Amino acid sequence: MKIGVIDYGASNIFSVARALRFLGADVKIVDAPEKLKNIDKYVFPGQGSMGSCVKKLKANEMFNPLINEIKSKPFLGICLGLQILFNSSEEDSESGFGLIEGKITKIKVLDEQNLKIPHMGWNHVSFSKDHNLFEGIKNNQFFYFVHSYVSYDAKDNIIANTTYGKEFISALSSENIFATQFHPEKSGKIGLKLLDNFINWKI
Numbered sequence: 001m002k003i004g005v006i007d008y009g010a011s012n013i014f015s016v017a018r019a020l021r022f023l024g025a026d027v028k029i030v031d032a033p034e035k036l037k038n039i040d041k042y043v044f045p046g047q048g049s050m051g052s053c054v055k056k057l058k059a060n061e062m063f064n065p066l067i068n069e070i071k072s073k074p075f076l077g078i079c080l081g082l083q084i085l086f087n088s089s090e091e092d093s094e095s096g097f098g099l100i101e102g103k104i105t106k107i108k109v110l111d112e113q114n115l116k117i118p119h120m121g122w123n124h125v126s127f128s129k130d131h132n133l134f135e136g137i138k139n140n141q142f143f144y145f146v147h148s149y150v151s152y153d154a155k156d157n158i159i160a161n162t163t164y165g166k167e168f169i170s171a172l173s174s175e176n177i178f179a180t181q182f183h184p185e186k187s188g189k190i191g192l193k194l195l196d197n198f199i200n201w202k203i
Contacts, residue, residue, distance in 0.1 A: 003199070004030040004039035006066065006081075008046070008056040016045040016078065019185045023196050033065045041073055041198070042066075045185070046080025047146070050104065051092025053084055067097050070177065076133075076198045077179030079147055082172065085179055091149055100157055100174060104149050109165030118148040119164045125171065125182065127160050133178050133197045134159070134171075141190050143170070143182035150181060176203045 003025050007013045017027050020043065030036060046053055057063040077085055084096045089104035096104075109115040122142040127134060150168035160171035162181070170181045178198070184191035 001040045001199075002026045002028050002038060003041045003043060004028050004036065006042060006044045006046075006062075007031040008053055008060065008062070012047065013045050016043060016185045019192060019195055020199065023192065023199055025199050030062075031060065033061050036062075036065055036069055039069070039073070041075070041201075042070060043076045043078065043198070044081030044084070045078040045183075046084065048080060049091050050080065050084055050089040050096055050149075051094040053080055054092075054094040054096065067099070070097065070099065073176060074198070074201055074203055075177045075179075076195075077177070078185070079181060079183060082179035082181050083149060083151070085172075085177065086151060086154075089149060099177065100151075100154055100172065102151055102154050104151055107148055107150055107165060107168070108152075113165055115165050118146060120146045123162050123164060123170075123182075125160045125162055129159050129173075131159050131171075131173055131178065132201055133173075133194055135197055136193055137190050142187075143180070143184065143191065144186040145170075145182045146186075147181060 005017045083104045085100040086096045127139045154172045157172040159173045161167045162170035184194040
């Protein structure tokens with residue numbers, strides 16, 4: 001089984017690839033459409049803005065082929081890899097993959113809360129539904145976050161929530177798709193457990 005780690009040229013993919021290889025996965029870096037062949041599962045790690053990411057994927061002629069692949073194969077989105085699943089983001093005019101209904105918005109905090117943006121560091125993840133990728137992980141564990149934008153509404157796709165200013169979606173799922181706003185590759189043993197669950201996830 002081969003796991004493709006998406007490299008669109010602007011994200012630090014190597015910590016994710018290293019973690020997957022540590023767990024025994026056969027990892028292939030995917031940075032061109034022809035490299036989408038013979039991939040069984042996908043991981044999309046990302047940092048930065050949705051607009052910049054979409055433009056780079058289109059420039060590499062990967063945008064539409066990748067959407068087609070994601071529709072039929074197990075997919076793990078991390079941080080920006082969660083956000084790009086949505087229709088749009090208020091940060092940019094570019095449209096995302098449109099596989100999850102909704103819009104990404106900037107984190108909402110009140111002045112009196114004295115919270116900084118970006119949200120950076122460890123925070124609780126509270127499960128709202130059971131999921132195979134959280135198997136062996138206790139509820140309300142700490143995961144590591146680095147982000148300024150979030151989703152506050154994904155309807156029936158919400159798997160877990162986290163509070164920073166107000167509650168936002170920290171994990172979601174739709175059939176073969178699973179995505180986290182936190183970084184499992186930076187979250188120690190419980191993050192590795194989630195990645196291992198993805199490696200062994202059967203749809």
